[in-house]
Amino acid sequence: MIAVLVTALSDFHLLDGITSILIAFMMIGVAFRVGYDNMVGLIGVAAPPEIEDKVAKIIFDEPQVADIFQMRILQEGRYYHVEGLIELRRGLSLADADDIKFKVRDKLLADPHISDVTLGILEDNGVRNWVPQHELQDFT
Numbered sequence: 001m002i003a004v005l006v007t008a009l010s011d012f013h014l015l016d017g018i019t020s021i022l023i024a025f026m027m028i029g030v031a032f033r034v035g036y037d038n039m040v041g042l043i044g045v046a047a048p049p050e051i052e053d054k055v056a057k058i059i060f061d062e063p064q065v066a067d068i069f070q071m072r073i074l075q076e077g078r079y080y081h082v083e084g085l086i087e088l089r090r091g092l093s094l095a096d097a098d099d100i101k102f103k104v105r106d107k108l109l110a111d112p113h114i115s116d117v118t119l120g121i122l123e124d125n126g127v128r129n130w131v132p133q134h135e136l137q138d139f140t
Helices: 002-009 014-043 049-060 094-109 133-139
Strands: 065-076 079-088 114-123
Touching: 002 014, 014 065, 049 065, 049 079, 049 094, 079 094, 094 114
Parallel strands: 079 114
Antiparallel strands: 065 079
């Protein structure tokens, strides 16, 4: 706006060209930023460690869950997709284990940011597989 006023009220017309070039560079930067954000929203990226810890806490709140064998959380736009294998205490019947899996899935889906949950169940192997992200970061 200042460049338009200076150009209109004076003979310094070079400022109009310089300002136009600066505006073009800013528009290119905005276009790349919008393109990157859309790509992340469409392709998906790994969820932040805080989200992974939050999901793990929800899973471990179920008393029959012994461990998380593996878990992957993908962020697409504002929503998260959770895939995982949870280890349940030994000796549960298949019906009980299945009920626990659905209970954990329903707790995860109650979070408005989680749109999809796919869980598998395993019997506890006695080995701790799950290491929270913050412990991995402290280790490296």
